[in-house]
Amino acid sequence: MNKLVSSFTAAPLPQGAVARVSLAAPVARLVLRARGDLAALNAALGVTLPSVVGHRAGAGEIEVLCLGPDEWMLHLPPGQVGAVSASCAALMGSHPHSLVDVSGREVTLEIDGPRAAELLTLGCARDVEAIPVGQGRRTAFDNVTVILWRDGPAAFRLDVWNSFAPHVAGLLETGCRELAAEAA
Amino acid sequence: MLLIHCPYCDETLPEVEFTYAGQAHVVRAADPASQSDEEWENFLYIRSNPKGPHYERWRHLHGCGRFFNAVRDTISDRFLTTYKAGAPRPELSSLLGDRT
Ligand SMILES: [Zn+2]
Numbered sequence: 001m002n003k004l005v006s007s008f009t010a011a012p013l014p015q016g017a018v019a020r021v022s023l024a025a026p027v028a029r030l031v032l033r034a035r036g037d038l039a040a041l042n043a044a045l046g047v048t049l050p051s052v053v054g055h056r057a058g059a060g061e062i063e064v065l066c067l068g069p070d071e072w073m074l075h076l077p078p079g080q081v082g083a084v085s086a087s088c089a090a091l092m093g094s095h096p097h098s099l100v101d102v103s104g105r106e107v108t109l110e111i112d113g114p115r116a117a118e119l120l121t122l123g124c125a126r127d128v129e130a131i132p133v134g135q136g137r138r139t140a141f142d143n144v145t146v147i148l149w150r151d152g153p154a155a156f157r158l159d160v161w162n163s164f165a166p167h168v169a170g171l172l173e174t175g176c177r178e179l180a181a182e183a184a
Numbered sequence: 185m186l187l188i189h190c191p192y193c194d195e196t197l198p199e200v201e202f203t204y205a206g207q208a209h210v211v212r213a214a215d216p217a218s219q220s221d222e223e224w225e226n227f228l229y230i231r232s233n234p235k236g237p238h239y240e241r242w243r244h245l246h247g248c249g250r251f252f253n254a255v256r257d258t259i260s261d262r263f264l265t266t267y268k269a270g271a272p273r274p275e276l277s278s279l280l281g282d283r284t
Contacts, residue, residue, distance in 0.1 A: 053193045053248050068248035069192050125185065125198035140200050140246035 016180040018115040021172045024108035024157060028081045030074040031067075032088075034097035041095060044087040045074070054135050056149075065136040065149065073147060073159075078103070107165050111172065112155040115179050120156060122175040123168070124148070128156075141168055186261060188242065191268045192250045205241035207231045208253040209273055237264060237276055255279055 015021075032049075034041055042048045047059035050066040057064045062084070063075040076084065081101060088099045111119060120128045123142035131137055136149040144167065147159040160168045186199040212227065213219050219227070232238070238258050243251045255264040255274065264279040 054195075068250055071249065125200045138247055138249075143200065145246045 016113065016176040016183075018179050018183050019111065019113035019119040019176050020116075021169065021176065022110045024110050026078070026103075027075045027108065028078040028101070028103045029106065029159075030076070030081065030084065031100045031102050032072045032074060032097065033070055034072075034095065035070045036095070040091050041088065041097065044091055045084060054131075054137050056134060056136055065147065067138050067147070104162075106159050106161045109158045109160060109165075109169065109172070110156070111158060112152075114154055116154045116156055119172065119175045119179060120148070120158075123171055142171055144168055186263070188254070188263060189266045190244045190247060190250070191252050191266050192248045193244065197244075197247065201244060201246040203243050203245045205243050205251060208239040208241045235259060237279070239273060241269075242266070 032041070034049075038049050038051075045059075045062065045064075047057050047062050047064055049064060049072055050057045053066050053068060055066050061077050061080065065073045067073055074084075081103075085099060085101070088097065091097070113119075117128045120141075123144075124139060126137070126139050128148070131148065131150045133150050133152055136147060138145065138147050140146070141148075141158065141160075144160065144164040146164075146168070149157040149159075151157060158168070187196050188199055188202050189196045190202075210227065210231075213223070236257060236259060237255050239253065239255055241251055242254050243249070251269050252266055253269060253271070253273075254266040255276070256262070257264060265274055267274065
């Protein structure tokens, strides 16, 4: 079994006036790989899997982001993993797929504040402002693979693998201090 | 910094999200047992090294994760086109025509 709660314990995360970083509450994470007609999987999950890379869908407490043409990241309450896994497993014969619990692999940093997007440019070469609100992207932050969710004009979530989390959090802390110094 | 168009994401993105993956359209023989030593050598080791347009594979590693093909000019580093894996090899004449 994967360890659900990450071992990453950040030192006090930066809390600037223009950009804040905080550690999100633990959530269950599943990676789904599937091809072909997805209707049966949609029914099993209770949510229609988005087909465009970067698009999101949600139903109830399940949140889905399309990472690639045949790959999705699902966030859901830990208590629902058993039921979702079982209903997908029942389809294995008729619709082969892969559903992997990666809950223990990564943590989520929440980044918000009026200059949150600017803070992310510290490590993200992509045009962060161009990501539409309500979508997400897998990208690189200082060469670390991350998943960036944009929840609002100035509200982001950054999924980072455990072993990279101290590095990414450290960079964000530096950036927050720079932005705070500019504002002062 | 190079900007590369991923045909799966349909976005033009910074080079750091991508990795180079060698020459494109190198096809493994359908019947490997029929291959001579020379044919295996050619398949495994012999690659072109053009000065100019080069058909090559790239992978959107920090993104959708997909391999795709590209034609890049090795002199200017300019990408003439990118296309999905499995799509037919575009004719060079059509790509160079787009240039003007
Ligand atoms: Zn892509």
